[in-house]
Amino acid sequence: MTIKPIRSEDDLRRAFRRLEKIFQAAEDAPQADERDVLVTLIEAYENMHYDFGPADPVDAIKFRMEQDGLTPRDLEPYIGQSGRVSEVLNRRRPLSLRMVKRLHDGLKIPYESLMAGVQ
Numbered sequence: 001m002t003i004k005p006i007r008s009e010d011d012l013r014r015a016f017r018r019l020e021k022i023f024q025a026a027e028d029a030p031q032a033d034e035r036d037v038l039v040t041l042i043e044a045y046e047n048m049h050y051d052f053g054p055a056d057p058v059d060a061i062k063f064r065m066e067q068d069g070l071t072p073r074d075l076e077p078y079i080g081q082s083g084r085v086s087e088v089l090n091r092r093r094p095l096s097l098r099m100v101k102r103l104h105d106g107l108k109i110p111y112e113s114l115m116a117g118v119q
Contacts, residue, residue, distance in 0.1 A: 003037050006045040015042055057095050058088065060113035061103065068107070078102040 006012050019038045025031035064070070072085045079085045079099050087093035095103070100114045 003034065003041070006041050012042065012045055015045075055113040055116055057100075057114045057116055058091055060109050061089070061107075064107050064109050070107075078106050 004011070006015055015038050019035065019042065022031040022035050022038075025035055061075070065072075065075070072089060073082065075085045075089075076082060079088055079095075079102070084093065088095060088099070095114060100111065103109050103114055104111050
């Protein structure tokens with residue numbers, strides 16, 4: 001395993017190409033260590049050179065819905081009545097702290113993803 005620092009966009013592309021080849025390596029395989037180091041290097045480079053900004057709470061909720069096959073009706077225990085769920089998903093109502101806590105506890109959506117724009 002030869003790993004070098006990522007100092008340019010070309011280095012980043014090379015690291016991603018290598019990571020794609022070894023990403024599914026078993027935890028006990030030699031490539032697993034290389035994968036973990038590459039992920040760390042890529043994250044460090046991206047954090048230094050790209051401003052991703054805060055996560056969008058609605059996008060985080062929709063992502064979880066897609067992952068878990070949820071419908072808006074499934075969000076009612078966390079957000080409230082169907083009208084309120086619709087308002088949140090259509091960005092007409094911000095999340096309250098209570099909604100954030102329920103979404104985090106119930107659907108395991110990270111607080112960081114839900115807290116942007118909380119009033």
